[in-house]
Amino acid sequence: MARRNLFQPPPPPATPGETPQKDPKSRFPNTGAMSGVKSTLKDLSSNAVRDIPIEAIEEDGPKDRLSFNDTDVAALAQSIREHGQQVPIMVRPTADKPGHYRIVYGRRRLRALRFLGLPAKALVRSLSDEEAVLAQGQENSQRLDPSFIEKALFAAELAAGGYDQPVILDALAIDKPMLSRMNKVTRAIPAEVIQVIGSAHGIGRRRWEELADRTRDHGLDLLQIVTELDLEGLPGSDDRFARVQDAVARKLQTPASPTPSPALQVTLKDGTPLVEIKDSARALTLKLSKTATPDFARWMRDNAETELMRLYEAWQSEQASD
Secondary structure: OOOOOOOOOOOOOOOOOOOOOOOHHHOOOOOHHHHHHHHHHHHHHHOOEEEEOHHHEEOOOOOOOOOOOHHHHHHHHHHHHHHOOOOOEEEEEOOOOOOOEEEEEOHHHHHHHHHHOOOEEEEEOOOOHHHHHHHHHHHHOOOOOOOHHHHHHHHHHHHHOOOOHHHHHHHHOOOHHHHHHHHHHHHHOOHHHHHHHOOOOOOOHHHHHHHHHHHHHOOOOHHHHHHHOOOOOOOOHHHHHHHHHHHHHHHHHOOOOOOOOOOEEEEOOOOOEEEEEEEOOOOEEEEEOOOOOHHHHHHHHHHHHHHHHHHHHHHHHHHHHO
16 A cells, blocks of 8 residues: 655645535535546645744654754745745644644744744644654655754654654664664763754764764763863864864873772682682673683583572672661
């Protein structure tokens, strides 16, 4: 079955105070040329553009852009002032506020119209949350693509909003491996840091992944690093990313923690090495010698789960008694 085109759904509901049209079936049969006329009228109604007061349009919902450049918004506002709004936005009615709408796409145009104090020319569509997300993704594919990090944040916001993975994949036109990479980046890099850096159109997936890997692997407080940097004087988001990346590289060159403790060697009474215990910032590692005590190493492999659970429960009992 063909997928529904979200740009041409059924006709929108009547606005408040508008008299619903009567069903034409009683006057016009659904045959011949009249059927074609009715179909044409239905298409025209579905694609009708309305003038909607900007105060009746809400801007909440998943955002596919990090921010709007004030200069770009001002330039768009000037173009609209001189030539009018050439491209409509898309909105959908809100269920809890009659006469109010929620933006589907066209946030930058709406921001420029707010600046001018003009009503918005809009297509009104009765869409579910999932259909609105898909329509937003379809519209994005017809204009300048968002940057990698904008797409990654959009995917994270959709996931946090409870959208299923297939909807996210369709909305962004990506596959599962790419979604996994995006999730890895947004889990490691705080959203506040990404907001400070900006859209960074010149920074691709690999560099964001590298920054995420360093942040995660070394336990860096990236938000603190960014707070200490002077990024206000850098107008370009690519430059801000480069400054953060350089700061992370310098941080990793400076010893941030004391020298790890030497490995602990556990030996039997006769001097036979039993186990070596290494303590690092990320793990406690036990290494059994298969050469010195092969039978015990084999037994430990087979019984490790049981013995470790026993030790853990003993530790819990001590904690409870304390």
